[in-house]
Amino acid sequence: MTWWPFVANQWAWLFLLLVPLIIFYFLKLKRPRLEIPSLALWRSVLNDQRVNSPFQRFKRNILLLLQILLLMFVVLAAMQPFFPSGAERAQYLPILIDTSASMAAVDAEGKSRLDEVKAEVRKLIDNMLSDQRLCLIAVSSTARQMTDFSDNQRYLRDTLDRLEVSQVSSRLEDALRLTQALARTVPIETAVLYTDGNVPPEVDFELPFQLNYQQVPPAGKNIGITALNARRSDTRWDVFVRVEGTKPAPGADDAPTSATVTLLQNGKELANEMISLAGGQSQRIVFPVETAGAGMLEVRLEPQGFDALASDNVAYLDLPVGRPLAVFCPPELETFRRALQGNKEVVLYPSDEGESKAASYDLVITDRKADANLEAATFLFVGFIPDDLTKLVHMEEKIAQVIDWQRSAPLLQHVLLTDVQIADRPVSAEGIRDRDYEEAGYEILAQGRTGPLVLRKETAGRTALYLLFHTDRSTLPYRVGFPILVSNAVQIAMQHAGLSEVRGQQTGVLPPRSLKPNQVYQVEAPDKSISEARTSTDGTLAGVAAPTIGRYVIREGNTDVASIGVSLLTVTETSLATVPQLQFREMSIGASATMLKSDHPLWGVFAAIGFALLLIEWWYFQRRPGGLVVRR
Amino acid sequence: MELLSTQAQFTSLLDNDALARLEKMRLVPRRRLTNRSRGEHHAAKGGTSTEFADYRDYVAGDDVRYVDWNIFARLERPYVKLYRHEEEMHVVSIVDASSSMQFDGKFERAKQLAAAFGLMGLMNVERVSSFVCNHSGREPLFLPPCTGRVNRRRLFDFLEKIQGGGDFPIDLAVEAVLHRHRGRGIVVLLSDFLTFGDLERPLNMLFSAGLEVFAVQILAPSELDPEVAGDIRLVDCESGHTVDVSSAGDLLGIYQEHRLALEEELGILCRQRSGRFLSISSRDPLEWVLFDLLRRKGWAR
Numbered sequence: 001m002t003w004w005p006f007v008a009n010q011w012a013w014l015f016l017l018l019v020p021l022i023i024f025y026f027l028k029l030k031r032p033r034l035e036i037p038s039l040a041l042w043r044s045v046l047n048d049q050r051v052n053s054p055f056q057r058f059k060r061n062i063l064l065l066l067q068i069l070l071l072m073f074v075v076l077a078a079m080q081p082f083f084p085s086g087a088e089r090a091q092y093l094p095i096l097i098d099t100s101a102s103m104a105a106v107d108a109e110g111k112s113r114l115d116e117v118k119a120e121v122r123k124l125i126d127n128m129l130s131d132q133r134l135c136l137i138a139v140s141s142t143a144r145q146m147t148d149f150s151d152n153q154r155y156l157r158d159t160l161d162r163l164e165v166s167q168v169s170s171r172l173e174d175a176l177r178l179t180q181a182l183a184r185t186v187p188i189e190t191a192v193l194y195t196d197g198n199v200p201p202e203v204d205f206e207l208p209f210q211l212n213y214q215q216v217p218p219a220g221k222n223i224g225i226t227a228l229n230a231r232r233s234d235t236r237w238d239v240f241v242r243v244e245g246t247k248p249a250p251g252a253d254d255a256p257t258s259a260t261v262t263l264l265q266n267g268k269e270l271a272n273e274m275i276s277l278a279g280g281q282s283q284r285i286v287f288p289v290e291t292a293g294a295g296m297l298e299v300r301l302e303p304q305g306f307d308a309l310a311s312d313n314v315a316y317l318d319l320p321v322g323r324p325l326a327v328f329c330p331p332e333l334e335t336f337r338r339a340l341q342g343n344k345e346v347v348l349y350p351s352d353e354g355e356s357k358a359a360s361y362d363l364v365i366t367d368r369k370a371d372a373n374l375e376a377a378t379f380l381f382v383g384f385i386p387d388d389l390t391k392l393v394h395m396e397e398k399i400a401q402v403i404d405w406q407r408s409a410p411l412l413q414h415v416l417l418t419d420v421q422i423a424d425r426p427v428s429a430e431g432i433r434d435r436d437y438e439e440a441g442y443e444i445l446a447q448g449r450t451g452p453l454v455l456r457k458e459t460a461g462r463t464a465l466y467l468l469f470h471t472d473r474s475t476l477p478y479r480v481g482f483p484i485l486v487s488n489a490v491q492i493a494m495q496h497a498g499l500s501e502v503r504g505q506q507t508g509v510l511p512p513r514s515l516k517p518n519q520v521y522q523v524e525a526p527d528k529s530i531s532e533a534r535t536s537t538d539g540t541l542a543g544v545a546a547p548t549i550g551r552y553v554i555r556e557g558n559t560d561v562a563s564i565g566v567s568l569l570t571v572t573e574t575s576l577a578t579v580p581q582l583q584f585r586e587m588s589i590g591a592s593a594t595m596l597k598s599d600h601p602l603w604g605v606f607a608a609i610g611f612a613l614l615l616i617e618w619w620y621f622q623r624r625p626g627g628l629v630v631r632r
Numbered sequence: 633m634e635l636l637s638t639q640a641q642f643t644s645l646l647d648n649d650a651l652a653r654l655e656k657m658r659l660v661p662r663r664r665l666t667n668r669s670r671g672e673h674h675a676a677k678g679g680t681s682t683e684f685a686d687y688r689d690y691v692a693g694d695d696v697r698y699v700d701w702n703i704f705a706r707l708e709r710p711y712v713k714l715y716r717h718e719e720e721m722h723v724v725s726i727v728d729a730s731s732s733m734q735f736d737g738k739f740e741r742a743k744q745l746a747a748a749f750g751l752m753g754l755m756n757v758e759r760v761s762s763f764v765c766n767h768s769g770r771e772p773l774f775l776p777p778c779t780g781r782v783n784r785r786r787l788f789d790f791l792e793k794i795q796g797g798g799d800f801p802i803d804l805a806v807e808a809v810l811h812r813h814r815g816r817g818i819v820v821l822l823s824d825f826l827t828f829g830d831l832e833r834p835l836n837m838l839f840s841a842g843l844e845v846f847a848v849q850i851l852a853p854s855e856l857d858p859e860v861a862g863d864i865r866l867v868d869c870e871s872g873h874t875v876d877v878s879s880a881g882d883l884l885g886i887y888q889e890h891r892l893a894l895e896e897e898l899g900i901l902c903r904q905r906s907g908r909f910l911s912i913s914s915r916d917p918l919e920w921v922l923f924d925l926l927r928r929k930g931w932a933r
Contacts, residue, residue, distance in 0.1 A: 031876055032865065033864075033865045034860060034864050035867045036854070036867070037733070037734075037738075037826055037869055038824070038868060039873060040826045041826060041890050041891055042877065043828070043875065044890045045890050046883075621862060
């Protein structure tokens with residue numbers, strides 16, 4: 001806390017004007033001359049001890065004192081005094097404002113959390129001192145610097161007024177990194193974070209400055225859709241909708257909230273269901289949808305009663321066209337082909353009827369390195385080491401056993417690898433550890449005694465699974481787990497192709513879409529604004545921002561290419577749960593119990609007092625004589 | 633009486649009605665300060681007037697003409713009749729004509745009062761004289777003693793012609809007057825008494841000279857209720873000296889206290905010397921002063 005409550009100290013030299021003021025007062029005092037019969041009485045009056053008392057001396061020069069006071073208050077106003085708030089005063093103060101979806105939650109009075117934050121930030125702007133610079137940063141899933149460090153209050157207020165909620169979940173790291181970057185140009189000691197507290201509790205960031213965590217009061221009850229997905233079951237889709245409600249505060253109203261969940265397909269209502277949720281509870285609803293073609297589903301939630309957040313009351317889901325999975329498996333892998341032939345949703349290449357190849361595949365299972373060039377989204381390589389791992393591991397013809405494996409990995413779910421005899425033994429090179437495989441982009445799914453046995457590598461739009469040993473030289477095909485393993489690979493491929501299960505897309509960024517390469521497309525947002533995006537050389541349209549819920553239509557000229565519905569679908573935003581404490585890497589910061597108080601500028605008060613003194617001086621100079629008058 | 637009947641003003645100082653009323657008034661001194669010359673005032677000691685005073689035992693050497701033979705016949709003891717001695721009283725007026733009296737009709741009021749007191753003296757067959765003090769260091773203007781009704785015109789002319797202005801303080805003026813004046817009686821002091829000098833000394837000198845002091849302080853309304861405010865420079869009209877006063881309005885209360893204290897002090901000084909003191913405003917009606925205030929205060933009857 002600073003003890004010197006003035007900002008513009010350079011104006012203190014104006015106090016030197018007191019010297020000429022006093023000199024001129026006495027030198028230039030024009031007293032009106034009044035001729036009187038005799039000074040005898042006035043001399044005795046002035047010789048009276050009371051007249052010369054300190055108070056009378058003060059009154060004799062009260063005009064001078066008023067002028068001195070007037071000058072002092074004017075100079076003090078010019079020095080821009082302020083009332084210290086008790087908090088450390090920062091010259092450069094970045095203000096991080098949470099604009100995530102939960103900030104749109106309203107309280108019983110209909111005021112949103114963002115409005116509450118705006119009111120607090122407006123106070124800071126109104127009370128900012130002349131040497132202070134504020135910078136507004138909007139925080140959602142990303143960070144946006146709304147203003148530079150500025151002392152222009154009008155500019156800051158206008159920017160603050162334009163701030164709107166992004167219907168995305170909140171993430172603090174980007175904003176903190178942005179603030180850290182700003183700290184390289186200006187000295188930043190403190191940053192202020194205004195939020196409703198609905199942020200991730202753990203922040204992967206090492207704070208180089210102090211963070212003041214300001215939390216506005218929570219909103220009211222809320223109920224919303226937190227998950228929407230569909231799973232294919234033969235000729236139909238099972239659509240799963242999860243609805244959750246906020247956990248009531250202690251002592252608050254815990255009455256169940258009723259709501260109607262309505263499912264629409266291509267704008268037509270398919271089904272609806274009434275639900276009733278108590279605070280903090282969730283409910284999953286299943287709607288069967290009979291369709292073979294593509295479908296645009298929309299789920300609407302209509303709560304009966306107060307609902308704090310509206311953006312989580314609608315969700316979208318795009319059902320793909322149903323088709324069989326195209327799998328390539330060379331005839332040499334007889335065991336795999338036999339396991340695949342029992343699956344009706346799979347078309348196997350090369351087929352037994354002679355159809356040798358397709359334009360693209362969903363899954364490639366092969367023991368030939370050359371097949372890695374086939375166009376497919378999912379690969380299962382068997383019996384060889386990928387070229388980029390030859391320096392890390394080599395194969396020896398010795399018996400190997402599985403020591404451990406990831407039982408939750410999609411490929412190895414329900415697969416028991418205990419006591420599987422393997423004639424190929426992968427051996428890691430000297431000094432090679434698991435971390436080296438991870439740095440090469442591989443994840444070890446099954447570990448042998450001397451090296452990895454099963455690996456997975458994810459690249460853009462492509463999943464590669466590696467069985468470094470050949471299954472023909474192991475007892476795995478004779479185990480119950482082998483057809484399960486093959487089925488798991490098929491499920492991975494189907495999920496990758498969106499054939500078995502689809503999930504509702506969350507706001508933030510549109511999912512990548514394969515279109516014509518190097519082509520400019522128009523993207524129409526739900527608010528009818530249109531932006532342009534260009535596909536990459538491989539035809540992938542990615543990185544299109546989708547900050548609001550609704551349908552985004554991708555157009556090529558006047559032709560609609562795709563329609564993608566995005567929804568909020570986050571438990572954290574819908575729950576409106578607040579985090580009392582943010583855990584950083586080395587420290588934790590609790591929410592401030594009181595709202596941030598800014599230094600209150602007092603120059604206006606001092607100027608008003610100066611003006612009042614001016615009026616008093618004028619009145620005193622012009623007033624009629626006073627004092628005791630003795631009437632005869 | 634001729635002048636009054638023709639409605640022509642006998643003097644510019646007093647109107648004819650006031651003159652007529654004043655001619656019937658007599659001064660009432662507290663002390664019997666008279667001169668040896670015969671007059672209309674009874675002397676304190678026995679005299680030869682026709683007004684009986686008392687009896688006393690006859691002693692050898694007494695003039696037998698004053699023995700009351702009727703008493704002797706009845707009581708067979710000689711008693712001498714005593715008669716009051718009527719002597720002349722001197723009425724002298726000292727008019728302060730300095731510049732301080734030139735405000736708000738103070739000087740005019742002083743001349744009117746001097747004329748009124750002089751007229752009462754003349755009509756009472758007293759010796760009346762007047763001094764007017766203007767400039768310090770100069771001899772006061774002097775009206776030699778005169779008596780009788782015939783000298784009214786002389787008195788009024790003297791007073792009408794005098795001009796005000798000067799710096800003669802009243803204390804020094806009294807001393808200058810006493811250098812010239814002879815005779816016991818009444819001295820009428822007409823001044824504002826706003827002097828830096830000591831007033832006790834001249835009053836003592838007047839008392840020693842056998843003069844009963846009738847002091848009249850004449851103040852202007854601007855001295856009684858001065859309307860001053862703020863920072864002003866007061867200039868003494870006589871000396872030209874100045875005094876700077878700040879917040880003069882706030883000092884008016886103290887000013888009034890000092891003015892009343894001066895009034896009180898003058899009254900005490902006069903009473904201690906068997907004199908009388910009166911403070912009036914120059915704006916007070918003359919009739920009220922002459923025919924009401926003076927009578928109520930017992931200065932005249």
